[in-house]
Amino acid sequence: MTERPTTATELLGTEGFGAENLPYGSCRPVGSVTSGRLAVRLGDHALDVTSLLDGAGPLTPRARAAVEGRANLDALLATDHTVWTEVRAWLRGVVTDPAMTGTVRAAATPLAEVETLMPFTVADYVDFYASENHASNIGRMFRPDDAPLKPNWKHLPVGYHGRSSTIVVSGTDLHRPKGLRPEKDAGPSFGPSRRLDIEAELGFVCGGSAPQGEVSLKSAAEEHLFGVVLFNDWSARDIQAFEYVPLGPNLGKSFASSISAWVVPWEALGSARVPAPPRDEPLAPYLDDTRAEPYGLDIALEVLIDDQRVSTPPASTLYWTAPQMVAHMTVNNATLRPGDFLGSGTVSGTEPDQRGSLIELTWGGARPLTDATGEDYSFLRDGQRVTLRGTAPGPDGSVISFGECTGTILPAT
C-alpha cells in the first residue's frame, strides 16, 4: 500500500483556518521595518502569496499582477470580483494539491515570527448602527421617557462617516484620548476620557468601483463585498456625549478603531448566510431584501477583557445587512471606491451577556463588571487589553475563524 501524499492543509491547517477560509493579510518579519507583503493565512502560518507563485502558471496576467509583489490587498481590491474568485480558487488549489506542498512550506512563516500590518488602505469609512438591541439599549438609557428607537431607524440603516486615517490593525495599542467632558452644573472640563468604551462590530471591506453610485443589493453582495473583519470602534462616551448634537460623533470616536489583521473573504462565508430579522416597516425598493438571497451573517463574536470573556454578541441578530449598507451609501449617487470600509455598529444580542459595549453591559455604569482580581470596573482602565474573537459556520461542518482584534489602553499622553 502506497502512502497518500500530504497536502499543505493537512500539514498546516487548523480548525478555523483551513482551506475553506484562507483570509488575507499583510505581513513582515518581526522586527523588520520593510513594507509588508501580501499573505494568506493557513492555520498558524502566514503564506507569502508571491512565493506561492513560484512555478505556478494558472493565473491570468491580470490576477497575477494584482497579487505578485504586492504589499497588501490594495491592488486586488482595485480589480473586480472575477479576479477575486480566480485568485481564491488558485490559492485553494495550491494548499490542497499534494504536489504543491513543498512550495507552500517554503512560503510559510509561523505567525509568531511575523508582524501583521494594515491589510488594505482605507478609502472612505462609514460606521452604521445596525443592531436593534444596541440602538434600543442606548435609547432606553439616554432617553428613558421616549421611544427607544428614533422614527428613521427601521426605514434606513443609520450611519455616519468616520476618520479613515485612524483605523489601525489589531495589536496596535492606543493612548486614552483627551477631550471636552461634560460636568454637572458647570461648563465642560478638558482632560482624559473617563468613560472609555469598546464597540464589538463586524467590518466590511469593499472592492471594485462604482463611480456612478447606485449599487443594488445583488451587485453589492456579488461584486463589491470583498471581505469581513472584526472591528472594535473604541468610543470615549463622555467626549461623545458632549459633542454629538446635532452633527453626530466625532472626537469621541476618531482617536482609533481597530480591525483584525486577516480579511476573511466574503466568498468564504457562504455557509454563514442567514436571513436577516423580519422587516417591521416596508422598505424602499433599493433596501427591500424580502425577496432577495439571505444576506445576514451567522458570526458568533466574543469579547474578552484581560482574557476574561465578558460578552458573546451574535451578529446574526443585526437588523441591517452589509449589502443594504452598500446600497444605502450609494443610492444618492455617492461613488464606491476600492478600500471603502463599513462598520456594522455595535452588535448586541437580546441577552444581557450578549451586549457589545461596556455602556450596555454595565448599563451606564450602574452594574459594574468585576475583573480577575475582584475589582469592579464600568469603563476601560489604563492597561486593560480588549480582544474580539469570531467564528462562523464553514462548508461541510467546518469552521471559519476570524483573526483576533486586540488593543491595550495606554495612559493619556
Added chain:
Amino acid sequence: MTERPTTATELLGTEGFGAENLPYGSCRPVGSVTSGRLAVRLGDHALDVTSLLDGAGPLTPRARAAVEGRANLDALLATDHTVWTEVRAWLRGVVTDPAMTGTVRAAATPLAEVETLMPFTVADYVDFYASENHASNIGRMFRPDDAPLKPNWKHLPVGYHGRSSTIVVSGTDLHRPKGLRPEKDAGPSFGPSRRLDIEAELGFVCGGSAPQGEVSLKSAAEEHLFGVVLFNDWSARDIQAFEYVPLGPNLGKSFASSISAWVVPWEALGSARVPAPPRDEPLAPYLDDTRAEPYGLDIALEVLIDDQRVSTPPASTLYWTAPQMVAHMTVNNATLRPGDFLGSGTVSGTEPDQRGSLIELTWGGARPLTDATGEDYSFLRDGQRVTLRGTAPGPDGSVISFGECTGTILPAT
C-alpha cells in the same frame, strides 16, 4: 531712455490673480483625457509649473521633486511648510523677473483652453459648523422654543466627517440626489430631493503630517494649513432631516461637494488675517486663541444663482478659525495626513442678504427668492447653476481672488 523690461506679471497678471496670489491647480488641455499637470494661475492663464523649471536652478532637489512632472499638489502637500515657502518664493521670483518673461509665456495657456481637475487628493474630510449666525438661524428654524445654539457650540468647533470621494472640482455638474424624504402623517417616501440647497463655505487644505496628533494652534497656522478654496457643500435638506438623528448628516450631504479649482496659498492671505470674534466662553487651552496671532480671515464671499447675486457672506464673521479646527481634530491623538480637508460650515453674516444657504435666505421656504424670469423658488430647481466667488485683501492694497466654484443641477437619474 531705454525701455524697462516687462515682467510676466505685468503682461499676464490681472487684479486678484497677480504675483501676490499664485494659486495652484491641476490642468490639462480641453478635450484631452491625459492626467493633469500641476499649474499655477497668473491672471487668466495657467502656468505649467514643470515648464517654468526649464533652465531655472534655484530649487533644492526636494522642492524640485515635489513639483516637477507632478499631476497635482499631492507631492507638495506631502513635504512640509519649508518646501511650500521655497516653491512659492521661487514662483514669485519667476513671474516678476523680466529675464524669465519668455519662459513664463512659453509655459502659459489661456484658462479657456484648459480643463481644471481636482488639485489634490482628499485624505480625510471634516465639515465644521463655525458660523454663529448660521448655527443660530438653523436653531431658530428647527427648534423655535429652544435656545438657538446647543450648549456645546461655544466650547468646541462642532463638526462631522464627510465622504472624501464625493468632493469634486468646480465645473462638475451634479444629479439631484435621491433618498428617503419625510412625509406628513406617513412613513418616508423615496425619491429625488425636493429641498436641494447650497452651503457657501471656505475649505482648508492641509499638508505635512502629524502622525501623533496634538497639533497646536501655532503649528496648525505655520506648518499645516497649506491653502484655502471656496467650497459649496450641496445639501438635500429633506433627506438630511429624516436621517440625521442621532448620528448626524450622511446621504443628505454625501452626493457631492464642490471646491474651487485654484488653491490659494495660506501664505498669500497674510494681509487678510483678522481677529476672530470675541470669545463668549472660556476655551480649553488647546483652543484658546485670545493671546495668539489673529487667525480669522477677511474673505468676502458672493453667491450667485444663474448669475443673479443672492448673498454676500463675510467669512470674517466665522467664530471658529482654521487653526482651531486643526487643533480640535487632533487633540484626541487623531493623525493629520497630507490632503486632509476641512470645511468651515456655511458662512452667514448678521444681515439677511449675507446668509450662505437657501434654507436661511428663504427662511425654510417662507420667503422665496425670485429668479430673472420673475418666478419664485425656495430650493434649487433642475438646471440652476450656482457660483461662489471670493476676494480677500492682499499686500499693499492688492486683491487676492479665489477661483469660482460652480456647478449645475442635473435631473435625478
